[in-house]
Structures are given as C-alpha cells and as structure tokens.
Amino acid sequence: MTDITRLWVYLSASPLLWLFATLAAYVLADRFAKMVGRHPLANPVMVATIPLALLLWSTKTPYTTYFEGAQFVHFMLGPATVALAVPLAAEFKRVRRLAVPILVALFAGSLTAIFSAVGIAWLLGAPHDVLASLAPKSVTTPIAMGIASLIGGLPSLTATIVVVTGILTGVIALPLTRLLRVHDHAAHGFASGLAGHGIGTARAFHDSPIAGTFAGLALALNGLLTAILAPLVMRLF
Amino acid sequence: MLQSFAILLGFQLGGEVLVRVLHVGIPGPVVGMAMLGVCCIASLKLRRTCEAAAATLLGNLSLLFLPAAVGIVQFLPLIAKQGLVIGAAILGSTALAIAVTALTFRFVVHRMKLENRE
Numbered sequence: 001m002t003d004i005t006r007l008w009v010y011l012s013a014s015p016l017l018w019l020f021a022t023l024a025a026y027v028l029a030d031r032f033a034k035m036v037g038r039h040p041l042a043n044p045v046m047v048a049t050i051p052l053a054l055l056l057w058s059t060k061t062p063y064t065t066y067f068e069g070a071q072f073v074h075f076m077l078g079p080a081t082v083a084l085a086v087p088l089a090a091e092f093k094r095v096r097r098l099a100v101p102i103l104v105a106l107f108a109g110s111l112t113a114i115f116s117a118v119g120i121a122w123l124l125g126a127p128h129d130v131l132a133s134l135a136p137k138s139v140t141t142p143i144a145m146g147i148a149s150l151i152g153g154l155p156s157l158t159a160t161i162v163v164v165t166g167i168l169t170g171v172i173a174l175p176l177t178r179l180l181r182v183h184d185h186a187a188h189g190f191a192s193g194l195a196g197h198g199i200g201t202a203r204a205f206h207d208s209p210i211a212g213t214f215a216g217l218a219l220a221l222n223g224l225l226t227a228i229l230a231p232l233v234m235r236l237f
Numbered sequence: 238m239l240q241s242f243a244i245l246l247g248f249q250l251g252g253e254v255l256v257r258v259l260h261v262g263i264p265g266p267v268v269g270m271a272m273l274g275v276c277c278i279a280s281l282k283l284r285r286t287c288e289a290a291a292a293t294l295l296g297n298l299s300l301l302f303l304p305a306a307v308g309i310v311q312f313l314p315l316i317a318k319q320g321l322v323i324g325a326a327i328l329g330s331t332a333l334a335i336a337v338t339a340l341t342f343r344f345v346v347h348r349m350k351l352e353n354r355e
Binding site for chain 1 (some may be wrong): 240242245246248249252255261262263264265266267269270271272273274277278284287288290291294295296297298299301302303304305306307309310311312313315316319320322323325326327328329330331332333334335336338339340341342344345346348351
C-alpha cells in the first residue's frame with residue numbers, strides 16, 4: 001500500500017474529512033449564490049449537493065461513512081427547528097393580525113399540495129404505494145415519513161420526494177410569486193414554507209426576514225395539518 | 238451565544254420527552270418550537286437571549302439540509318422506475334401549492350383590508 005492510499009484509507013473513514021467536505025461545499029455554494037445575487041437557480045442546497053454526491057460516487061464511499069461526519073451538521077436541524085420560534089415571537093403582532101389569511105391560505109395550500117400531487121400521479125397511472133408516498137411531499141421529512149408509512153407509502157421514497165420538492169420550491173417560489181404579482185413578503189414566505197418545508201424556508205430567509213418567519217410558521221402548521229388531511233385525501237384514490 | 242444554544246437544545250429535549258410521554262406523531266423539535274414560541278412571547282428577555290443562536294442557525298439553514306440531500310442521491314434509482322410520473326407530480330403540485338397559497342393569502346388580506354397598517 002502506498003503512503004497516499006494509506007492516508008486516504010485513514011481519512012475517508014474518519015468523520016473529520018466528511019464534515020469538512022460538507023462545510024466546504026456549503027461555503028463555496030453560498031459564496032457562489034451571493035456572487036450571482038441570490039438567484040433562485042443558485043440554490044445552495046442543490047449546488048453543494050452535486051460535488052458532494054460526485055465525490056462519494058467517485059471514491060465509492062458508502063453513505064453511512066459520509067453520514068458519520070455529516071451527522072454533526074444534520075443534528076443541528078433539531079435546534080434550528082426550535083429556533084424558528086424566535087422570529088415568530090418577535091413578529092407575533094403581525095402574525096395575530098394576519099391570523100385569518102394565514103389559516104385560510106393554510107387550508108387551501110395544504111389541500112392543493114396533497115390533492116394535486118396524488119391526482120397528477122393517479123392520472124398518469126402510478127401505483128398506490130407511489131401515490132401514498134407523494135401525498136405528504138410538502139411537509140418536513142420526519143412528519144412526511146410518518147404519514148407515508150401510515151397510508152401505505154414507502155418512507156425512503158417519500159424522503160427523496162420531500163427533498164426534491166423542497167429544492168424545487170427554493171428554485172421556483174420567488175419567480176412564480178413575482179409572476180403572479182404577489183410582492184408581499186408574508187404571502188411569498190408562507191407559500192414557500194407550506195410547499196417546500198425547511199428547504200423552502202431556508203430560501204425564504206435569504207429573501208427577507210419576514211418571508212423566512214412566515215415560512216417557518218407555514219412549515220409547522222402544514223406539518224400538523226397534512227398529518228390529518230393526507231389520510232383523508234388518500235381514501236379518494 | 239452558548240447560553241442561547243443551550244436554551245434551544247433544552248426546548249428540543251422538552252419536546253422530545255413530551256411526544257414520547259404523550260405518544261403523539263409530531264416530531265419533538267416541532268413541539269419544542271411551539272413551547273419556545275409561547276415562552277418568547279411571554280418573556281422579551283428570553284427572546285433576546287435566544288436571538289444570537291437563532292440568527293446563526295436560521296441564517297445558515299440551507300447547510301443543515303446537505304446531509305439529507307446527499308442521502309437522497311442513493312435513493313434516486315427508486316424514483317427512476319416511475320421517474321416521469323413522480324417528476325410531473327412534484328413539479329405540477331409544487332407550482333400549484335405555491336400559487337394557491339400565495340394568491341389565497343393575498344386575496345384574504347385584500348378582502349379584509351389588512352394591508353400595511355403598521
């Protein structure tokens with residue numbers, strides 16, 4: 001074994017290398033996003049995932065090895081979810097004033113997200129387990145996987161669909177709401193969080209603090225509502 | 238900063254304990270978020286203390302999704318079999334959900350004359 005091979009064998013098995021790779025890929029992707037003025041297509045989640053996935057693939061590193069390093073980053077999702085309460089509390093007056101539009105948009109958006117995902121796939125002839133995996137596609141991964149397993153979906157397929165949906169929301173939410181002439185940060189943020197859970201929320205925080213705050217609210221409310229509505233909608237198919 | 242982070246972890250822990258004791262299908266952090274929200278509305282001092290860690294975490298929220306996003310790459314073959322159908326459903330449904338939510342929100346705000354009164 002050459003020295004370089006030995007070094008690689010040591011490094012690739014240690015959490016340090018993959019933690020570093022994750023942070024480095026993010027820092028570069030975030031810089032690139034800033035350079036292009038936070039263009040929606042330069043979504044840091046999407047841009048940073050590509051080199052990391054290629055690196056794992058080209059070095060034949062199993063995901064479990066990668067995750068030993070990346071878990072430290074992944075773990076922070078918990079406290080970050082809790083932290084969404086802080087800007088919400090700061091904007092409590094605005095949230096209370098907008099309580100009616102928030103609740104009406106929540107019901108309309110939540111039903112649309114579930115019904116249209118299942119409906120489109122049903123029209124195109126998808127089998128039942130795929131329909132059930134699509135139903136909770138707009139909500140945060142732990143809730144979505146729980147719903148999917150309850151209604152006969154495949155949790156790992158749901159997790160994949162959820163992440164793709166989040167990235168897509170990050171890319172299209174701003175151009176789409178602008179096209180519809182919705183320039184209200186609260187409305188745009190709420191739609192981003194409702195359709196694209198945490199990844200949509202991450203993007204909304206780059207648009208404006210108000211958008212991010214309302215996205216965080218939508219992510220929590222839609223998680224709870226979809227858990228109730230998805231099993232009901234699935235009875236129709 | 239550290240104190241602020243400890244508070245967030247404390248509320249997450251409280252949420253995790255609560256969902257396990259009450260056997261509800263909601264993730265612990267979501268319950269922790271609701272509890273911290275109530276406490277931060279009640280106490281401005283607590284909110285100020287939490288702001289440092291919250292701003293750091295929420296300003297870099299995209300980073301925290303990287304491990305999960307890299308993880309889905311190994312599941313992409315799962316999508317491949319029904320690729321076009323799933324892709325069409327995700328694209329159509331995501332665009333519809335964003336449009337319906339944003340337009341409904343604006344419509345109700347407009348109807349109730351809630352615009353920019355602050």
